[in-house]
Amino acid sequence: MADVEFRKVRKAWGKVVGVADLDLSIRAGEFVSLLGPSGCGKTTTLRMLAGLEFPTSGEIRIGGRTVNDLAPGQRDIAMVFQSYALYPHMTVEENIAYPLKKRGVPRGERGPMVARVAEMLQLGPLLGRKPRELSGGQQQRVALGRALVRDPKVFLLDEPLSNLDAKLRGHMRAELVELHRRLGRTMVYVTHDQLEAMTMSDRIAILEGGVLQQFAPPQEVYREPANRFVAGFIGTPSMNLIDGQLAQTGGRWRFEAPGLALELPALPPGTPGGEACLGLRPEHIAFGSGPLEARVALVEETGHETIVVVELPGGLRLTGRTAPGMALRPGEALRIAPDAAQAHLFAAGPSGRRLNAPAAGPGRAAASVSVPASAAHAGEPS
Amino acid sequence: MARRVLFNLFAWSIVLAVAFPLFWMIVTSVKPQFELFRRPPTFLPDTVTFEHYRTLLARTNFMIYFRNSVILSTVTTFVVVFLATLGAYSLVRFRYRGRESLAFLVLFTYLLPSVVLIIPLYLMLVSLGLSNTILSLVIAYTTFALPYALWLLRSFMAGVPEDLESAALVDGASRLGAFRDVILPQLLPGIISTALFTFILSWNEYLYALVLVNSDGARPLTTGVMSMLISAFNIEWSLLMAASVMMSVPLIVAFAFLQSYLTRGFGAGGVKG
Numbered sequence: 152m153a154d155v156e157f158r159k160v161r162k163a164w165g166k167v168v169g170v171a172d173l174d175l176s177i178r179a180g181e182f183v184s185l186l187g188p189s190g191c192g193k194t195t196t197l198r199m200l201a202g203l204e205f206p207t208s209g210e211i212r213i214g215g216r217t218v219n220d221l222a223p224g225q226r227d228i229a230m231v232f233q234s235y236a237l238y239p240h241m242t243v244e245e246n247i248a249y250p251l252k253k254r255g256v257p258r259g260e261r262g263p264m265v266a267r268v269a270e271m272l273q274l275g276p277l278l279g280r281k282p283r284e285l286s287g288g289q290q291q292r293v294a295l296g297r298a299l300v301r302d303p304k305v306f307l308l309d310e311p312l313s314n315l316d317a318k319l320r321g322h323m324r325a326e327l328v329e330l331h332r333r334l335g336r337t338m339v340y341v342t343h344d345q346l347e348a349m350t351m352s353d354r355i356a357i358l359e360g361g362v363l364q365q366f367a368p369p370q371e372v373y374r375e376p377a378n379r380f381v382a383g384f385i386g387t388p389s390m391n392l393i394d395g396q397l398a399q400t401g402g403r404w405r406f407e408a409p410g411l412a413l414e415l416p417a418l419p420p421g422t423p424g425g426e427a428c429l430g431l432r433p434e435h436i437a438f439g440s441g442p443l444e445a446r447v448a449l450v451e452e453t454g455h456e457t458i459v460v461v462e463l464p465g466g467l468r469l470t471g472r473t474a475p476g477m478a479l480r481p482g483e484a485l486r487i488a489p490d491a492a493q494a495h496l497f498a499a500g501p502s503g504r505r506l507n508a509p510a511a512g513p514g515r516a517a518a519s520v521s522v523p524a525s526a527a528h529a530g531e532p533s
Numbered sequence: 534m535a536r537r538v539l540f541n542l543f544a545w546s547i548v549l550a551v552a553f554p555l556f557w558m559i560v561t562s563v564k565p566q567f568e569l570f571r572r573p574p575t576f577l578p579d580t581v582t583f584e585h586y587r588t589l590l591a592r593t594n595f596m597i598y599f600r601n602s603v604i605l606s607t608v609t610t611f612v613v614v615f616l617a618t619l620g621a622y623s624l625v626r627f628r629y630r631g632r633e634s635l636a637f638l639v640l641f642t643y644l645l646p647s648v649v650l651i652i653p654l655y656l657m658l659v660s661l662g663l664s665n666t667i668l669s670l671v672i673a674y675t676t677f678a679l680p681y682a683l684w685l686l687r688s689f690m691a692g693v694p695e696d697l698e699s700a701a702l703v704d705g706a707s708r709l710g711a712f713r714d715v716i717l718p719q720l721l722p723g724i725i726s727t728a729l730f731t732f733i734l735s736w737n738e739y740l741y742a743l744v745l746v747n748s749d750g751a752r753p754l755t756t757g758v759m760s761m762l763i764s765a766f767n768i769e770w771s772l773l774m775a776a777s778v779m780m781s782v783p784l785i786v787a788f789a790f791l792q793s794y795l796t797r798g799f800g801a802g803g804v805k806g
Contacts, residue, residue, distance in 0.1 A: 232696045
């Protein structure tokens with residue numbers, strides 16, 4: 152068990168920057184996910200940790216020891232690849248025993264160690280088979296077994312579940328969490344699937360364009376996204392991000408966009424006015440009553456909830472979610488109430504930083520909603 | 534139905550056209566001398582004799598040429614496969630300046646006609662003091678077998694997933710260890726095809742052997758049999774055919790043994806996605 156540290160780690164191929172000055176401290180025993188869209192640098196980061204790529208500059212430490220110049224085999228790590236990378240000409244048993252063989256474990260001791268892992272992952276009956284004779288799920292377990300057979304300082308997992316079908320994926324997610332709890336080992340997990348990151352990790356590192364956007368526990372990433380990118384990336388359906396104008400009048404902050412005006416709770420002193428972006432989670436829009444007029448544009452029934460897309464008079468579209476059974480039809484007019492207390496505010500631009508403090512909790516703070524000045528109740532204080 | 538018959542006729546006529554010379558070669562090699570030029574010719578010999586084979590083995594240099602050819606082709610094959618495997622590994626796995634240009638430069642040398650290269654090569658080998666040796670032929674054959682072998686193995690190597698090597702490295706293997714444990718077994722069908730190709734090329738080569746070697750001690754089968762049995766005045770047909778049969782045997786044996794290897798192991802599914 153060991154901590155992992157990236158210090159100003161940078162990876163560039165000529166002018167193309169894969170990872171830009173990454174600072175990341177992973178505690179010993181922690182389960183950390185590297186999450187981001189494809190091409191964000193998460194796999195490069197993992198491969199640098201594994202020693203399969205070399206950083207252009209910066210320092211990588213495992214257990215307090217700088218590993219920059221160590222070969223992958225000397226770093227005391229184990230890795231599960233997205234492709235599983237099982238050796239096709241070896242049996243399952245030989246595959247699992249390979250890391251032991253390469254580290255000079257005597258032949259006699261390998262058997263019991265392989266047997267222990269095989270029992271843990273229910274691979275016993277498959278030990279004599281070749282990888283091509285296994286199903287995807289079985290191959291995945293063998294890949295896991297090859298990593299678990301030793302007791303490395305850090306486990307690296309590169310999208311290990313992405314080739315499994317949805318049901319098996321859910322099952323393996325739970326298995327991995329259980330495994331991490333039981334072994335207590337440091338695990339670094341690369342994924343583009345936010346559900347995996349949210350459900351499994353102690354902390355999530357969100358990357359975009361090679362830059363670390365936020366590194367925090369899952370709930371914090373969801374409740375307090377550090378910037379607009381994280382806000383839009385985490386959550387399904389994703390957060391409504393509305394570009395508009397932020398202005399302060401008489402000590403009260405007000406956000407305006409076409410067809411929408413919100414009075415916001417107090418913002419930290421020094422908050423700049425002008426162009427800004429307001430973020431609203433779908434669950435923070437109430438349907439049926441409220442100050443805003445809207446028209447239903449789209450209804451998606453998922454079974455356990457209903458996703459509703461509404462259009463405001465100004466053409467702005469908002470996504471909300473409600474309990475199933477609410478009979479809404481496209482084209483229908485209805486009133487909606489955004490919860491301004493739960494609103495997130497970001498600076499303008501695609502990765503604008505967060506401007507407001509997070510809402511205290513689900514309760515409503517002193518905030519209110521007003522219809523835009525152009526609407527019927529113009530000028531009336533709400 | 535008629536199309537099927539036509540197609541079958543067509544296919545069989547091609548098979549016959551290809552197979553008949555081989556059949557005639559074998560038949561001629563076992564016919565007694567007096568039956569060879571009988572008119573009309575006999576398709577199957579009236580009497581079968583192996584006297585030509587006996588003559589060839591006992592009273593000529595055939596066995597020396599045969600030994601030369603075996604040494605020559607085997608050594609060339611080993612050298613070419615060894616260099617091409619490592620070269621292909623480098624061309625596929627490492628990134629360095631001029632990698633692609635290097636690969637194309639190698640291919641370009643393959644595209645040059647051998648008659649253009651043969652005189653300079655001969656002069657170089659003479660100045661190295663290697664003329665008239667088997668080694669000179671090994672070097673010459675390597676120069677034109679290697680480019681093709683390199684390209685063949687490069688495509689095989691590109692088909693071996695990089696993750697396999699990465700996994701072996703993480704599992705504690707050295708680069709060379711990963712190469713031996715993981716890449717080489719995956720590459721085996723490619724290596725065997727390349728080896729077979731190189732062996733056949735060296736076994737059948739004539740032009741270089743004719744120019745570079747002119748002593749019986751170093752002559753391979755192709756030029757040896759030619760100079761021994763074909764003169765301006767006479768062609769020893771029966772001996773020539775017996776020699777041809779024996780020249781073909783090693784290739785047929787090699788194919789028979791390796792054919793299963795060539796088809797086996799392709800697309801083994803260790804990696805998904």
